[in-house]
Amino acid sequence: MxxxxxxxxxxxxxxxxxxxxxxxxxxxxxxxxxxxxxxxxxxxxxxxxxxxxxxxxxxxxxxxxxxxxxxxxxxxxxQAPAPAAAPGNDLMGQLQNLANMHSQGILSDEEFAAAKAKLLG
CATH class of the missing domain: 1.20.5 (Single alpha-helices involved in coiled-coils or other helix-helix interfaces)
Incomplete structure (x- = not known):
């Protein structure tokens, strides 16, 4: 066993x-x-x-x-240049320049009148 x-x-x-x-x-x-x-x-x-x-x-x-x-x-x-002004705007710009120069005393009354007449033709 x-x-x-x-x-x-x-x-x-x-x-x-x-x-x-x-x-x-x-x-x-x-x-x-x-x-x-x-x-x-x-x-x-x-x-x-x-x-x-x-x-x-x-x-x-x-x-x-x-x-x-x-x-x-x-x-x-x-830097890009401003676009060229239209011919009508150029005349206005020139007249404004003349008015500014006249108001600053750069142009006399006679010079302002003469330049204005020349621009307006």
Missing amino acids: LGRRMGRGGLLRAAATTAVVAGTATAVSGGIRGRQDAKAQQAAEAQAYEQQQQQAQMDAAAQNAVAQQQAQQAAYAQ
């Missing part, structure tokens, strides 16, 4: 050992998989952050380019 118990005990012990080993292997592989998943998640987050930073830099560069273009257009608009 002792021999039989030993045989059965050995079989149970082998089954229990196998179960413990299998459970340990499952736990270890689950832990390894969990760490690998965490590392992969961190890498994906780092890559997403890097892409956001690059996009922000590109957006800032584009905004700077637009601002520079607007500044250049404004500078060009200030």
